[in-house]
Amino acid sequence: MKIRKILLATVILLLLPLSLRIWAGDFGQSNSLFTDIKAQKIGDILTVLIYEYSNATSQVESKSQKDNKASTSGGPGIGSFDFIPLFKAEGSSKSSFNGKGENLRSQTLRAKMSVTVVGRKENGDLIIQGSRTVVVSKEKETMSLTGVIRPKDITAGNTIDSYLIADAQISYTGRGPNNNSSRPGPVMRFINWLF
Secondary structure: OHHHHHHHHHHHHHHHHHHHHHHHOOOOOOOOOOOOOOOOOOOOEEEEEEEEEEEEEEEEEEEEEEEEEEEEOOOOOOHHHOOOOOOOEEEEEEEEEEEEEEEEEEEEEEEEEEEEEEEEOOOOOEEEEEEEEEEEOOEEEEEEEEEEEOHHHOOOOOEEEHHHOEEEEEEEEEEOHHHHHOOOOHHHHHHHHHO
């Protein structure tokens, strides 16, 4: 009787992980009940945490100075022409230039979006791609992302930071009435193109 109970308890314990996986609905999706579910193959989805900051500053300063001075002088005339004074001239010129320019640019992009694994390299790195479009009050904003990631950089929560993406291309564009009104008109764009 005791042997039956021990065998029954052993069978239940052996089948428990399998039944839990079937009940959870992820049968065949992960390698083990005790491992985290991470993107590993084509078609898997993971979340990218985008924290992009860029600052650029350039300063140019130029100074130049030039002085010129010239003078000639003379005295009374010579001989029978002593009533005509000799020519006397003086001249000086001074030029200086002081130029200074500064360009400061700062950009920040913070977002969270899901992407899909679309390929796998020979070394195991994953190629990801995804886009996200939001339309609010006729304003359409689209964010797209492509790049290559290492599976070991994916966290236990199936997320990855954007600075860990190799060959990352992140674009954020907007269209709509507000965006169009901030753009210069065709005449102004033509003038800017000329000059």
